[in-house]
Amino acid sequence: MNEKYRKYALVELHLHLDGALSSKAIIEVAKKEGFDLPTFDEEELNKYLVVPKNCQSLNEYLEKFDIPNLALQTEFGLRTCTLDLLKRLSEDGIKYVEIRMAPQLSTQGKLTQEEVVIILINVLRMGEELYGIKSNLILCLMRGASKEKNLETIEVARRYLNHGVVLLDFAGAEALWPNDIYLDEFKIINGYNIPFTNHAGEALGAGSVKIALDNGAVRIGHGTHSYQDEEVMKYLIEHKIPLEMCPTSNIDTKAIKNYQEMPIKQYLDRGIIVTLSTDDPTVSNVTLKDEYAHLQNDMGLSDDDLHTIALNTINAARLSEEEKEQLRQILEKNL
Template sequence: MNYKKYAIADIHLHLDGSLSSKVIIEVAKEEGIKLPTYCLHKLNKYLRVPKNCQSLNEYLERFSLPNLVLQSKNGLRKCSLDLLERLSKQGLKYCEVRMAPQLSTAQGLTQKEVVETLVTTFAEQKFIRANLILCCMRGKDTHEANMETVELAKEFYGKGVVAVDLAGAEALFPNELFQKEFELAKKYQLPYTIHSGEASGAKSVESAIKMGALRIGHGIHSVEDKNVVKLLEKHVICLEICPKSNLDTKAIKSYSDLPFKQLKEAGVKFTINTDNMTVSNTELWKEYRTLSKLGFKENELQEFALNTIDAAFISDAEKIVLKKFII
């Protein structure tokens, strides 16, 4: 089966978790950033999730190193160009890359400078059609920075930014703590997706739906509550499922735990994505290959790819263009 044909759009992809060792070393050398090693092969060990990773929290520790090279305009530009070029070479035609501007301000950049740099870089490159999703971060002291992120999403909405997200340790900092951020996003009529039902259960997905999320990051635990599944179906809220990432964070024990069958039967739409290509050592076509190995037929892979395009934060005209690649 030509599963690669359907791996054309990724709408849940983090910039920091998807950097190549090559570009990290390149930027680190240019900017005098200290890395534990400058050997491509050895650096992968620091970037990829360990085999015995126990939780989402441990998984998230893999992001501190790539974030070192995302603290300058040069680093942001080079790293994002490198990612978009690789995605294009893998056969993707569209991607929504997400990142948290507040994580790139450690060396003096403002959030606005971070977003401006990325928006400009995305607009100038010719590798792939790409948009940005700006992530708010879960945490104790992130509210002020999050509010600034939502303001920036408003300022750059339609100029390369297409939505807002909430990322970070879901089990430690539940959605309800970030109501204000999403009330503001709603006031500005910004679309948003919220990571939910990954490290936490169906209640987390329910709260994200109530907060007005148009899509749910992961959402695999929604099947634990029939009412939540009904809500997803009723409001046509699409799940952004990332199989390899779920396996790595121990959100599932094996691929067979992924609730594809229950979701399909309930009429809930879901999409297939990578989440973090480097941390999880994956690419979109490998995720589609996983599904084909799980027994999904070609028409079903096509359906998941069409779901992805339908759920993308782009215009109907752009969706029609993308669908032509897989119909």
């Protein structure tokens, strides 16, 4: 399905590890490590991983991450689940992915945040050798977590920045723990010169995006409601800040009602750098080529618009100019 859109779907910039696991990998880890699951049948387990279409809110959506996180507590679990993900992405034609995850959510066993990150950096390199897909990590601070744990994540990011880690992020329930309570964390991150993206303007409005921009975000996760504030729109345009947009996830979390409500065309026409990702491909049961198909079939975007978005997504990647040029050549060759 949607094979026709595979040519655009080369780069994922916004993909959460725990929202992208297969039931097969989770079952394999559970069997080896002896933890319980509601079912050991792959298809049955999917019902616990995929969000129902009548999901009520971002908070209900976030409950879908409980089972995947059980499988991400050991070196074996992190390796099995992440390699399985990289294999599936590479089979889907993805050439580069920035995988984001909160290391503090994988410390329920014996691992420290730093050990989690070291394991994952090695696994990502392994994935490149095995499946030819390039990848980097984005480390997420968690909204609602203790300050101590988030500060530890910042320290780990500082140590591995440009050695497998490319950005920090703030993930979790934006409406419950909004950006304005993290001004201290923004200051520390900026003091270390760590570039960051920020989930903003998803559950909340443009005010949340404004705080992220005022504090120096280099990209915005979603930014769906940026149109509510003309000043925010102008800033995004003038400073060329890419938005990591994920339409299906926005519908699932009730950030928007349907694809037609997604302001992508409006943003493109204003000259905003719109990029496209899936957010949580397992939870939303969607692939990147499906998302490109939605742009055309449900939002009426032209082939040229899709090309622009695919190009924007490559250009917004945290890669060298040379690496981006290689991806641009693949895109042009595919078209």
